[in-house]
Amino acid sequence: MATKFILEFEKPIFELEQKINEMRSLDNDLDIGEEIEYLEKKMEDLRVNVFKNLTRWQRVQIARHPERLITMDYIKNMFEDFNELHGDRKFGDDHAIVGGIAKFQGTSVMVVGHQKGRDTKSNLYRNFGMPNPEGYRKAQRLFRLAEKFNKPIISFLDTPGAFPGIEAEERGQAEAIAHNLLVMAQLKVPILIIVIGEGASGGAIGIGVGDRVLMLENAWYSVISPESCSSILWRSWDFKEQAAEALKLTAPDLKKYNIIDSIVPEPVGGVHRNPTQMFETLSKVIREELDKLMSIPIDVLVPMRREKFMNMGVWKQG
């Protein structure tokens, strides 16, 4: 897939790719053909090598790639009969969290997720994926609706954080998130969580408590962004790379600490390099997970979900 946005560490790959394309546009003589073949192999090796050895900060950059798929892309491409449901029935309709009823391969589900924008205009409309309290309350309303009609919930996490604004505080950002944590621990339907991009802080976990937590290979999930962490602990914005390393915020890190259940592989180079492949992979995973969760009696599943979160953390005793 052609891409307009090239990350710093991807530059050598794209330079090679450009060179190959230039050579291709020349006449097809045999000598060049061999050289192209050689360069293509070199490019592939380089690509595999770069993306096998990503630093944590590089993964954060992929998770924020302007062309990375966002919640509505997954909804449109993996679900059928999606009907968006709006509003918290209390204050308004938050555009940074979307949700609605949908069919997933014939199964009725409630799907909810943080929604970022694609460009400046849509990002302003979506508040860059940073919800206000009514977003969390809309999500909770949809969760309850799903519970009432016994439909499983799928929640996509992708936010730089809950919005830190005056109105958000006035309307109880803390209470809205806190209440969701309680409700999601109680819901009597299966809940599948998928971290697709950025999982930043309370704003992410506010719709992130579930029976299974999956994470895309290059997504990140932590208590704070590397930039904010740098500004607080290093007292400078310049230590984001170190902060990303220290926070251990990647999917493999989180798997190690049992915070997530499994990692969903991305196409080489990130989701945006091959959306079709990503939809296929993720659809397969969702199908398997839903089937498993739906086969567990709910009076077993809910205590298991609580147990899962009650076990989280690492400490010493004695």
Add this chain to the structure above:
Amino acid sequence: MAWFVRSKKNIEKSQHRDMPDGLWTKCPSCNEIIYKAELEENYFTCKKCDYHFRIGSNDYINILLDEDSFEETNTDIRSADPLKFVDTKAYSDRLKVSNGKSKLNDALTTGTGRIDKREIVLACMNFSFIGGSMGSVVGEKFLRAGLQALEKRVPYISIAASGGARMQEAALSLMQMAKTGAVLAELAEAKVPYISILTDPTTGGVSASFAMLGDLNIAEPGALIGFAGPRVIEETIKKKLPAGFQRAEFLLEKGFLDMIVKRREMRKTLIEVLNWLE
């Protein structure tokens, strides 16, 4: 988001406030010079302007519980520095310094006790321990104390004082929010009362989890309570915040607190609440 911006700034301040060295101390609100013995007699509040000084679990236990009724639990749980976190300083060193200065294991003290002869389980935060931040130890102790209240079927009372989640435990800290929510779900279903007392400050991951989930949410006057710290909000909106923003009185007005109770009246209020619950 940056829950810690404010708390970090306050760590140094609070240590002065918590343990002033001389015989006299100055009220940070009205600058009144107060004789320390008098301050303690007055529930660590300023006689002139009613400013509530930040205090720790030992003082709250003395103020709220029946004399000698407190029995501390979970004293052997300590932070393991699971991520081997290092910024300008190693987390393990920060822990050592905090352990030494505060004589506390971590930012939460749990135990059983009585209020007017009624048994309760208490979980009280200590802001002096790394800004009262919630990491794995705070989450685990909050959970165990909650389960103990559930088992005994006695009211669970928490006192929050926290800048938010503990950055040095990253995602593990974040998960503690869900962990406290999970145990409170159990209490709610068993109809075991949970009373949340919010003191200065209660922000970030603590306000966005157990502190806001009380059957009753009770705050001390003037306490800063919010999700995002004031500095983060000012940086985001590029404006000065209005006076009184995110203070307990503001939250009461916006509908997120049941009541504001002065520290000197907190015990009496709790007795009346426990009485009503019986």
